[in-house]
Amino acid sequence: MENEKMSNRYKIILAYDGTNFAGFQSQPHQRTVQDVLESAVNKMSTSKNFVRIFGSGRTDAGVHALGQVVHFDLENRIPEQGIVNGLNSILPLDMQVLDAHIVPSTFHARFTTHAKSYLYRVSRGRFVDPFKRFYTGHYKYSLDIELIKQAIPDIIGKHDFSSFVASGSQARSHIRTIYNATVREDLGNDEVIFEFCGNGFLYNQVRIMVAVLLEIGNGRRPVHDFLRLYEVKDRNQCRQTAPASGLYLKKVYYEKDWPQNTITDFN
Amino acid sequence: MENEKMSNRYKIILAYDGTNFAGFQSQPHQRTVQDVLESAVNKMSTSKNFVRIFGSGRTDAGVHALGQVVHFDLENRIPEQGIVNGLNSILPLDMQVLDAHIVPSTFHARFTTHAKSYLYRVSRGRFVDPFKRFYTGHYKYSLDIELIKQAIPDIIGKHDFSSFVASGSQARSHIRTIYNATVREDLGNDEVIFEFCGNGFLYNQVRIMVAVLLEIGNGRRPVHDFLRLYEVKDRNQCRQTAPASGLYLKKVYYEKDWPQNTITDFN
Incomplete structure (x- = not known):
């Protein structure tokens, strides 16, 4: 039993309204998701050492999360439901823990990620x-959804997204695999809703892809411009970035909850 | 033609997110709906005199509007669509003009009102x-919607609402007529949604009625407690007020758009 040291690693699913956060990552003199959550987590810790949290990845200022994943280690053992209730009683109203699980110490919110999905809402x-205003992007020009539907399959698969990466990116490779991409109209709310699932996304990639898709829907770009953009590898060909307010990190997939049977290209 | 002086009275339909407003009515050192709208209206006026706006009624801090009505007079003539587009290009993003009409000078947004409807969203x-958090009230206790449905008909009709008026009210009479009241569940969003239409509402009346209805749904009050509360005329019997964040002024009715055939008790 002595070798079998019990893990007190907690994986939590987190929702937040990104409007009043200066993004996920800790920053001095700014209200960030990491700082607010770490402050709450440390109130539940009996240790004198500061408990650091690890997210599946950063989200930018104004970007929302429906299912961000974070892990942290506590010295003390708290039941899963106690983590949910305890943190929610401490956290501000724009952040909420949806679920908590005790996981093996081999789990890492960032390094063991298999896939992520994002949702983007465009109001018309x-x-x-x-x-x-804080929960959608906005496109006031005409849109032909059928054109966008023709363009969407060009996104699925393994591509070089160098044309779709913002300048702040530190990624070594710009090759990512998109497992699924969809577009649908929410006519009741006069919105167009995009969803993307992939093994990873470059800095601002989703917001740049959405901006290109809207330009295709408006007829400003040819339907299959994605194929050309993969070749030219030039961000100057994609100058627009859809606003942060429309973007939601929807779900982070790990080995257990990754639907293996839907994988067509997974390296 | 000289006698027929042209009215430049404009009636506008206004939506606003009440979150960042200290209510409708102008107040020093506060951001109010009236001040923000008057500032925009005066930018469209050619007159040197300050143009005052008149709303159908006040809304409290945090209360939203889907269809507030406001009127104002301009010396200059602007087409109706020009009012909509012009004001929206000036107004901040949490306020939007939905429609504008040139109306006779006998129209008054407040004094010629026939009825108003309010919507209240409760998230569970x-x-x-x-x-x-800014767009609904919240009720975490159990609710039996069937109990609320039994209580709702007690609200419809002409009643003395003295038990349902907040202390700040300056109304001379507490008698109001409610033409319609409904409750429905939005299961997809886990919400309960109330709507009330009446010839007028006292200060905080809707929010106090909603709090009583929720207590009925939770079994804390007898189903027909409204009938007793009309008799006792005592606010101390209704101590709760549902939060402002769930309340929306939905529509203001004037003679032309008031559905006369649905009136059962209209004095």
Whole structure:
């Protein structure tokens, strides 16, 4: 039994409204997801050592999460439901723990990720709905959804996304695999909703891809411009970035919850 | 033609997210709906005199509007669509003009009102959804919607609402007529949604009625407690007020758009 040291590693699923956060990563003099969550986690720790949290990845200022994943280690043992209730009683109203699991110490929120999915909401109409200004992007020009639907399959697969990466990226490779990409209209809310699932995404990749897809839907770009953009590897050909307010980190997949049977190209 | 002086009275339909407003009415050193809108209206006026706006009524801090009505007079003539586009290009993103009409000078946004409707959204569940904290009330205890449905008809009709008026009210009479009241469940969003239409509402009346209805749904009050509360005329019997964040001024009715055939008790 002595060798079998019990892990007190907790994996939590986290939702947050990104509006009033300066992004995920800790920054001095800024309100960040990491700082707010770490402050709450440390109130539940009996250790004198500061407990650091590890997220599946960063989200930018204004970007939302429906299912961000974070892990941390505590010296003390707390039941899973106690983690959920305890943290939610401490956290501010714009952040909420949806679920918690005790996981093996081999689990790492960032390094053991298999895939991630993002959702992007675009509201239409001449003006921005006051209730959506922080929760959607906005496109006031005409959109032909059928054109976008023709472009979407070009995104699925393994591609070099160098044309779709913002300048701040430190990624060594720009090759990523997109497992699924969809677009649908929410006519009741006058919105167009995109979803992307892939093995990883470059800095601002989703927001740049959405901007290109909207330009295709408006007829400003040829339907199969993605194929050309993979070749030219030039960000200057994709100058627009859809606003952070429309982007939601929807789900982070790990080995157990990754639907293996849907993988067509997984390296 | 000289006698027929042209009215430049404009009636506008206004939506706003009440979160960042200290209510409708102008106040020094506060951001109010009236001040923000008056500032925009005066930018469209050619007159040197300050143009005042008149709302159908006040909304409190945090209360939203889907269809507030406001009127104002301009010396200069602007087409209706020009009012909509012009104001929206000036207004901040949490306020939006939905429609504008040139109306006779006998129209008054407040004094010619026939009825108003309000919507109230209650989110359920143990914790507040981070994306709903400013847009719903929240009730974490159990609710039996059937009990609320039994109580709702007691609200419809002409009643003395003295038990349902907040202390700040300056109304001379507490008698109001409610034309319609409904409750429905939005199961997809885990919400309970109330709607009320009446010839007028006292200060905080909707929010106090919602709090009583929730207590009925939880079994803390008898189903027909409204009938007793009309008799006792005592606010101390209704201590709770549902939060402002769940309340939306939905529509203001004037003679032309008031559905006369649905009136059963209209004095």
